[in-house]
Each structure stands twice: as structure tokens, then as C-alpha cells.
Amino acid sequence: MSDFTSIFSRYEPLLEDHSQFLDVCNTPLPYVVRINTIKTTIEKSIDIFSDLSIDVIPCKWNPLLFQINTTSPGNTLPYLLGWIHGQEEVSSLPPLVLDPSPGDRVWDACASPGSKTSQLAALMNDMGLLVANDSNLRRMPALRSNLERLGVTIAAVTHSDARHFSLKPFDFTVFDSALVDAPCSGEGTIRKNPSALRKWSLEKLFSLQKLQLSILRRAVNVVKSGGTVVYSTCTFSPEENELVVDKILSEGNCTLIPFDLPILSSPGVTEWDGIQLDSSLHLCKRIWPNQNNTGGFFIAKLEVK
Amino acid sequence: MNSTNTTFNLLPFDKSHEQNQSTITRMELLEFWHNRFGILPEIFKEYTFWEKGSGKIWAFKGNLPQKTEIEALGIRFTTTNQKNWKPTTNAAQKFGHHATKNVLSLPLDQILKFVQRDSLYLDWIGEPGYVIVRGNLSNHTMQIGVGLYSNGILHSQIPKSRQLHLP
Numbered sequence A: 001m002s003d004f005t006s007i008f009s010r011y012e013p014l015l016e017d018h019s020q021f022l023d024v025c026n027t028p029l030p031y032v033v034r035i036n037t038i039k040t041t042i043e044k045s046i047d048i049f050s051d052l053s054i055d056v057i058p059c060k061w062n063p064l065l066f067q068i069n070t071t072s073p074g075n076t077l078p079y080l081l082g083w084i085h086g087q088e089e090v091s092s093l094p095p096l097v098l099d100p101s102p103g104d105r106v107w108d109a110c111a112s113p114g115s116k117t118s119q120l121a122a123l124m125n126d127m128g129l130l131v132a133n134d135s136n137l138r139r140m141p142a143l144r145s146n147l148e149r150l151g152v153t154i155a156a157v158t159h160s161d162a163r164h165f166s167l168k169p170f171d172f173t174v175f176d177s178a179l180v181d182a183p184c185s186g187e188g189t190i191r192k193n194p195s196a197l198r199k200w201s202l203e204k205l206f207s208l209q210k211l212q213l214s215i216l217r218r219a220v221n222v223v224k225s226g227g228t229v230v231y232s233t234c235t236f237s238p239e240e241n242e243l244v245v246d247k248i249l250s251e252g253n254c255t256l257i258p259f260d261l262p263i264l265s266s267p268g269v270t271e272w273d274g275i276q277l278d279s280s281l282h283l284c285k286r287i288w289p290n291q292n293n294t295g296g297f298f299i300a301k302l303e304v305k
Numbered sequence B: 001m002n003s004t005n006t007t008f009n010l011l012p013f014d015k016s017h018e019q020n021q022s023t024i025t026r027m028e029l030l031e032f033w034h035n036r037f038g039i040l041p042e043i044f045k046e047y048t049f050w051e052k053g054s055g056k057i058w059a060f061k062g063n064l065p066q067k068t069e070i071e072a073l074g075i076r077f078t079t080t081n082q083k084n085w086k087p088t089t090n091a092a093q094k095f096g097h098h099a100t101k102n103v104l105s106l107p108l109d110q111i112l113k114f115v116q117r118d119s120l121y122l123d124w125i126g127e128p129g130y131v132i133v134r135g136n137l138s139n140h141t142m143q144i145g146v147g148l149y150s151n152g153i154l155h156s157q158i159p160k161s162r163q164l165h166l167p
């Protein structure tokens, strides 16, 4: 076992089968691609995979996802055509939970490299407005080129700190909904990236928590009353998940709302480290890698008051 | 941040809008797509066109204030700062299925060369200039990108950053 075992021992109270969880964390994840319905259809994609002798296995719960038997999906014709995009199964959940409609105005607060932005655009049939923001200049080119390659024509890309995001470039004052796919410690990506936890520390979780809360607060501020904000991370630590949501709830401008997922998940925790949290936090969902043989994820769906 | 780098100017409808700083008009742009590829201006009715830097035209489905400070707006659409205006690969992929002329359809083996930026020698006679390149596979047509055709040779315009390296 690698060194993450000791870090992950803190999650033993949250798991039914902790050793199975650790075992799964030690196995690599298959490559998965999402079919981009802005540019193609499932049928066309399946035919092109077969013409090019690319082996694919459809994902059980989402007809747009395929496991692909190549180590470089980016070096294939369907990728160049913008028909596919490499995206893990769990990473495709937050846009489905946000569930935007064509014509909506949506803010993607932490967008690079644009996997979820482009999926949101596809769910909107490339109609409406999608403001894709990220604060990291080095991650801008990937965001821009993915959106262009995938044929997204409703995106406006902004480079700013989401905590202080300004609506100045736009001619409106509120969004219909927002996605906060927050920067996090990335514990749930351990299968893809075994060195993900090399810089793990408790202090780091708390400094991320501060950042996450400020970004989430800005999202709640720029979404209309009755609109939706989805908060997600690819990490397990309650410090970056339920504790962040607990704090935003206590500020009184939003409430948690229930949602269903097409795969197995566990309810959010309502107690951590001896601290009692808001009882509605069970409405959040945690996806552990051993539940569906995926990466790890956390999702909360909020409604703005 | 350098603000001139991120200023998008809305293309005016025609020349009567003199205060505008754009180098071309929406009408000229759509005339080019119509004349060169037979794509009707109708097709683009939901789009606004924006210039960022001289001759770099973007297509965005929607409306924003005429002068917008932003990193990107929709997709890069056409380059107009050269004698022969040039569609981008992404524009050809997005709108190429509407084209009725200066279109070239290639079989799989030639597509696989084209996407590796190889030049192709063709027994096809067409007008010299930019053409939209399509591929035919399993009863489906796909829009691949843009080629520069002259004297029987098709020069692939797939950007280096998109080039495939196939075994």
C-alpha cells in the first residue's frame, strides 16, 4: 500500500468497508470519454470508433460515456473532430445535477480545462449564455481550446478570481444558475494520480476551505432568487465539503435541495471531528471509489433564497 | 492585464456605422462565406461576430455590449488580415456541413494523412484557394477542417497544436 493509507485512515468512520476502499484506491482508473452532442451523435461516434478499430465499452449508467482502450484519446480522429472529450464518469455528474436548460445564463466559476463547461453547453444545446471563469492564466489555453474544439459558441471566457468575480463585461446582473467545481485537495483523484496527496496537510485543507467558501458565497450572490448553485469537489475531506456547505447555509442565503444520482452514493455527513453540522447536510452526496469503481466526488445542490 | 489584448469589438452590420473600429463589416464577412462556400447568411442569423486584434474574427451565439473586455467569446471564425480570407478549422467543423462549393470529400486513408498535416496530391480540379475538407466514413459525413488547394495539391491547414501523430 502507498502512503495515502495513513491519510485515508481518518475516513474509516465514514465507510462501511474501509479496506475495500483502500484496495480500490490502489487500482488505476480506465480512460473514459464523453460524446459531444454539440457536434455528433452516439450512433455516428460508435461507427467511427469501429471504422478506426478503437475498442470502446459503453458506460452502464450514461449512454454518452465510453471506456476507451487507448492511452491517448487525444491523439485520435474523433478527438480532433471535437466528437469526444476525455472526462471521468464522476466528473460528468455535477452538470447533470445542475441540469441547465437551453437559453439559461450559467456561471461556471472554476472552469479550466472546461470538461464540465462543455458538458453544460451540450446540455443547453449550445443555446443561452455560459460564462466560463478561471483564475489560473496557465490553465486558460486548455479551457479556450477545448471549448472551441468542442464547438461551444455560447461561452464567454473570463480570467478572474471567482471570489471577486465582476459582471461588468455583461449586460445583466444575475445568472440563472452556477457551478462551483472548486479547487480542492484532490484526494478522490488518487487512482488517476497516485502522487495526488504528496503535499497533503491539515493546514492545506483549512486554507482551501476558506477559498472554497468565498467562491461559493460569490456564486450564491450572483445567482437569482430561486436559482440553483451546485458545489462539487473531487475530494473526501469533510473540511472541504460538508463544512463548507455548513458555513454557507449558516449565512442564510440558500438552502440544500435533494437530488438523485444515477450511480451509488452515500449521504453527506452531519457530524465530523466531534462537531455537529446542519442536519440538512445529509442531502449532499459523496461518491466513494469502491461504490461504482470510479474516482471520488462530492456534490451539493443549493437553492438561492 | 493588457486591456487591448482582450477587447472584443462587435462587427457593425455595414459601412454606415462609421464610429466603429472594426476593419470589416458583418455583411462583408457573410458575403465571403456565401461567395466562397455557398453558405447562406441566414445560417448565421443567431450569431454576432467580433474582432479581437486586427483581422481575427470570432463567432458568438448571443449578444453582449458592443465593446467587451474578455478572454474569449465563442469560437475563432475567420482570419481577415490576409489577402485571401481564411476560415478556421473550428469554423469549418462547425459550419462546414452547410457548404455547397469549394468542398472536398476525402476517403479515410487520405483523411488520416490530412490530419497529420501531410500535403495530398489529388486528381481533383478546383478553384485555387481555401477549401472545406470533409471525410466519408460508414455512411456518415464528417467535417474535418480547411485545406489550401492549388494545382492539384491540397495543403493541410490543421493547426500544429491539433495535428495527430498516428503510428
Ligand SMILES: C[S@@+](CC[C@H](N)C(=O)[O-])C[C@H]1O[C@@H](n2cnc3c(N)ncnc32)[C@H](O)[C@@H]1O
Residues within 6 Å of the ligand: A091, A109, A110, A111, A112, A113, A114, A115, A116, A117, A133, A134, A135, A136, A139, A160, A161, A162, A163, A181, A182, A183, A184, A211, A215
Ligand atoms: C477542479 S478544477 C476545475 C475543473 C473543471 N471544472 C473541469 O471540469 O474541467 C478547479 C479550478 O479552479 C481554479 N481556481 C482556483 N482558485 C480559483 C479562484 N480563486 N477563482 C477561480 N478559479 C480558481 C483552478 O485554476 C482550477 O482550474
